[in-house]
Amino acid sequence: MTPETPSSSGSDTSKPGGCKSEERLMVAVRIRPMKPDEPTKVLYALNKKTIVLEDIDKSDVIRQKKGVERQYLYDVVFGEDSTQEEVYKVTTKTLITDILNGYNGTVFAYGATGAGKTHTMVGTRSEPGIMIRALNDLFEAVKGKEEEYSVIMSYLEIYNEQIRDLLNPSSGFLELREDSKGKNINVAGLSEISTTSTDEIMQLLHKGNKARTMEPTAMNQTSSRSHALLSVTVRHSVPVDKKDHLKIRVKQGRLFMIDLAGSERANKTKNSGKRLQEGAHINRSLLALGNCINALSGGARYVNYRDSKLTRLLKEALSGNCKTVMIAHVSPSSTQKDESRNTLIYAERANNITNKIERNVLDVSYHVTQYQTVITELRDEISRLQHKMKEERPRSADVRKLNSEERRKEVQELREQIVETFKTQMKLRRKLMEIDSHLLSLGMESERQHMIISHWESRNNKLYKNSLNESRARTQQSMRRRTYTADGFRSAGYEQEEVYDTDNEEGETAIQQAWLELTDIEREQDRWSELRTHIEQKLEACRQRGVSLEDKLPTLLSSDDEREILALMCRVHELEADKMALQSERLVRQHELRRRDLLILRYDRQRQLSEEIITRQRQIMEEKKLSLPQDLQELYQLYQQEIHASTYTDFGITQTASSLTPDVLPPISRTRILTTELSSSDLSAVSPPSSAESGDSSVDRVMGHPISRHGFSKLPPVPPSPPVRPKKSGLSSVRRSHSDMRLNSTEEM
Numbered sequence: 001m002t003p004e005t006p007s008s009s010g011s012d013t014s015k016p017g018g019c020k021s022e023e024r025l026m027v028a029v030r031i032r033p034m035k036p037d038e039p040t041k042v043l044y045a046l047n048k049k050t051i052v053l054e055d056i057d058k059s060d061v062i063r064q065k066k067g068v069e070r071q072y073l074y075d076v077v078f079g080e081d082s083t084q085e086e087v088y089k090v091t092t093k094t095l096i097t098d099i100l101n102g103y104n105g106t107v108f109a110y111g112a113t114g115a116g117k118t119h120t121m122v123g124t125r126s127e128p129g130i131m132i133r134a135l136n137d138l139f140e141a142v143k144g145k146e147e148e149y150s151v152i153m154s155y156l157e158i159y160n161e162q163i164r165d166l167l168n169p170s171s172g173f174l175e176l177r178e179d180s181k182g183k184n185i186n187v188a189g190l191s192e193i194s195t196t197s198t199d200e201i202m203q204l205l206h207k208g209n210k211a212r213t214m215e216p217t218a219m220n221q222t223s224s225r226s227h228a229l230l231s232v233t234v235r236h237s238v239p240v241d242k243k244d245h246l247k248i249r250v251k252q253g254r255l256f257m258i259d260l261a262g263s264e265r266a267n268k269t270k271n272s273g274k275r276l277q278e279g280a281h282i283n284r285s286l287l288a289l290g291n292c293i294n295a296l297s298g299g300a301r302y303v304n305y306r307d308s309k310l311t312r313l314l315k316e317a318l319s320g321n322c323k324t325v326m327i328a329h330v331s332p333s334s335t336q337k338d339e340s341r342n343t344l345i346y347a348e349r350a351n352n353i354t355n356k357i358e359r360n361v362l363d364v365s366y367h368v369t370q371y372q373t374v375i376t377e378l379r380d381e382i383s384r385l386q387h388k389m390k391e392e393r394p395r396s397a398d399v400r401k402l403n404s405e406e407r408r409k410e411v412q413e414l415r416e417q418i419v420e421t422f423k424t425q426m427k428l429r430r431k432l433m434e435i436d437s438h439l440l441s442l443g444m445e446s447e448r449q450h451m452i453i454s455h456w457e458s459r460n461n462k463l464y465k466n467s468l469n470e471s472r473a474r475t476q477q478s479m480r481r482r483t484y485t486a487d488g489f490r491s492a493g494y495e496q497e498e499v500y501d502t503d504n505e506e507g508e509t510a511i512q513q514a515w516l517e518l519t520d521i522e523r524e525q526d527r528w529s530e531l532r533t534h535i536e537q538k539l540e541a542c543r544q545r546g547v548s549l550e551d552k553l554p555t556l557l558s559s560d561d562e563r564e565i566l567a568l569m570c571r572v573h574e575l576e577a578d579k580m581a582l583q584s585e586r587l588v589r590q591h592e593l594r595r596r597d598l599l600i601l602r603y604d605r606q607r608q609l610s611e612e613i614i615t616r617q618r619q620i621m622e623e624k625k626l627s628l629p630q631d632l633q634e635l636y637q638l639y640q641q642e643i644h645a646s647t648y649t650d651f652g653i654t655q656t657a658s659s660l661t662p663d664v665l666p667p668i669s670r671t672r673i674l675t676t677e678l679s680s681s682d683l684s685a686v687s688p689p690s691s692a693e694s695g696d697s698s699v700d701r702v703m704g705h706p707i708s709r710h711g712f713s714k715l716p717p718v719p720p721s722p723p724v725r726p727k728k729s730g731l732s733s734v735r736r737s738h739s740d741m742r743l744n745s746t747e748e749m
């Protein structure tokens with residue numbers, strides 16, 4: 001369902017318009033009007049960007065006197081009297097032009113149950129919401145240009161972690177699939193309607209909305225119990241050169257419009273049975289979304305999207321190539337105060353997310369011309385061969401008749417067998433290439449998962465553990481602690497601080513996830529290695545057969561013409577082989593690039609670890625007032641000199657490491673002075689980014705990471721390098737997409 005955009009699909013793309021720009025996620029908050037049965041108002045828009053929440057607790061006399069209220073600042077705030085048109089114009093209308101220009105965009109409505117999400121996204125016939133308005137505008141823009149534009153729409157819901165096609169509800173539950181790079185996520189079997197008829201689309205949308213799972217709850221009579229995701233893809237094809245219609249440039253933009261289910265508290269909604277279970281699912285996916293938002297806003301390197309289908313589908317929108325707008329919804333009523341506060345905090349965090357936006361432009365001409373040359377050459381060869389065969393056949397037949405009819409048949413049979421063997425060999429070789437490529441990707445993903453584990457273990461100040469059970473036991477313990485409360489499943493966004501104040505827990509989840517991924521990867525590696533051996537054996541047998549067939553040829557061929565025909569046949573084979581070699585080279589180059597990225601990551605990690613070791617050693621020595629042996633002292637000085645060389649020069653600090661006290665380490669206070677003399681950006685140049693980014697620019701960072709004080713009596717062992725298997729290397733997604741390659745595919749050959 002996520003855009004299978006040319007730029008993100010990793011295909012060869014030239015990107016004439018593809019420059020990247022950073023864009024912060026836009027956060028808007030809409031306050032719904034008070035309802036007649038709601039008693040007091042505690043929330044209002046102060047101006048177009050600020051919301052005030054009166055946080056008066058009637059039982060707290062002191063706070064009441066102070067009149068406690070909190071202000072929240074956003075990109076835009078819509079008050080109770082805001083219109084559908086106004087909300088659409090400010091949040092979504094500008095995205096329409098972007099989509100037509102080949103960008104991706106997402107608008108999602110977030111908020112507690114009954115806060116007005118469906119009203120904003122879907123609306124009513126008399127007051128249509130964002131979905132209808134955006135579709136209208138898109139169709140208006142492409143009207144009369146049907147040849148250039150194609151518009152494709154799909155609409156799904158996630159209910160109880162199951163995906164349903166809202167345009168074809170009878171199709172049952174659908175599966176989520178990822179591509180080999182874990183980038184393009186799509187829903188297998190989802191209907192994609194291609195049309196430029198506004199009326200048809202509107203009917204489909206209404207049909208889809210009717211099919212959505214809705215139930216009355218204590219908080220909302222028409223509560224949507226599912227997340228609804230509407231996607232519209234617009235492809236715009238324009239010839240690059242008017243004279244050459246083959247040179248086409250395609251821009252593809254995609255707009256996601258999402259009406260999330262409401263976050264809720266079990267005790268407040270008075271839900272039980274089925275409703276309670278739904279609520280648990282809703283909250284789990286919203287909690288996963290909250291965790292992603294939290295991790296992204298804090299600039300975390302690892303963000304776990306895998307906890308729910310919702311976050312997997314929103315991965316691109318939140319972290320990738322997408323302009324994203326979040327419309328948070330709140331009720332002004334005092335009865336909803338807690339829910340509103342949580343939504344406001346959620347939205348505040350989302351304000352810090354930044355995405356890298358890139359236009360999806362694919363120069364199809366590049367592919368067309370490249371393949372055209374190869375195809376033309378091949379066709380030339382084939383037609384020459386056919387010509388030759390026609391020309392020579394009568395003479396050749398005469399010769400064969402003169403000799404023996406039987407011998408002619410035998411030659412023909414032999415030729416057919418050779419061609420067949422060659423074709424089979426080609427198939428098997430291609431299969432081997434695919435398997436090798438897949439194994440390499442698995443190997444790299446495995447390495448990546450090991451790095452994730454190592455990163456979090458050291459961030460949580462624990463040693464690298466090479467054991468799934470140990471990691472799992474610890475992680476499950478912490479999961480149990482946070483997941484349940486007395487009133488059932490904890491709502492996303494509630495007790496925020498507890499959930500968000502848990503870097504440790506985030507790490508444990510990431511480690512657990514990584515171990516699970518590794519187990520899957522290894523299983524997959526075994527499966528594919530087995531298949532590889534099987535195909536290799538088949539190929540060898542096929543090659544042997546080919547050799548023995550070719551050996552028979554000299555004894556059968558009697559004329560030069562026959563030899564020439566066979567030579568040309570071989571040439572066609574060679575061309576086929578060359579084509580395959582070209583493909584394999586490209587594959588190898590792609591893998592080389594990915595492997596280089598991984599090596600850089602690993603080097604970075606090793607450097608961080610060595611800094612950490614040095615820092616801890618230093619601390620132990622200083623605490624125990626140990627004097628250093630001369631040679632170690634010199635090594636420390638050298639190290640520090642290396643680290644500071646550029647800084648000393650750049651900032652005209654003439655004192656070098658050699659002028660520091662000779663028999664003790666450079667005093668911390670001295671280093672502290674140095675660091676405070678530098679600006680924060682300079683500091684980051686001195687001290688490489690630490691995995692334990694804490695925003696703390698203390699002295700320890702100069703020689704390594706900040707260190708926890710529960711002292712090591714001896715140095716911890718260096719975490720072992722990830723066990724990388726030869727010819728094998730981590731994306732779970734790789735595994736999934738390639739699992740489509742059937743294991744028994746060899747049987748077809």
Ligand SMILES: Nc1ncnc2c1ncn2[C@@H]1O[C@H](COP(=O)(O)OP(=O)(O)OP(=O)(O)O)[C@@H](O)[C@H]1O
Binds near residue numbers: 031032222261329
């Ligand atoms: N801005 C608004 N103007 C007028 N009525 C509104 C507005 N926002 C919400 N409402 C009304 O409030 C009620 C609840 O709104 P809605 O169903 O959109 O909430 P929701 O957040 O989608 O809830 P749930 O998550 O339970 O589906 C509806 O009757 C809706 O018409």
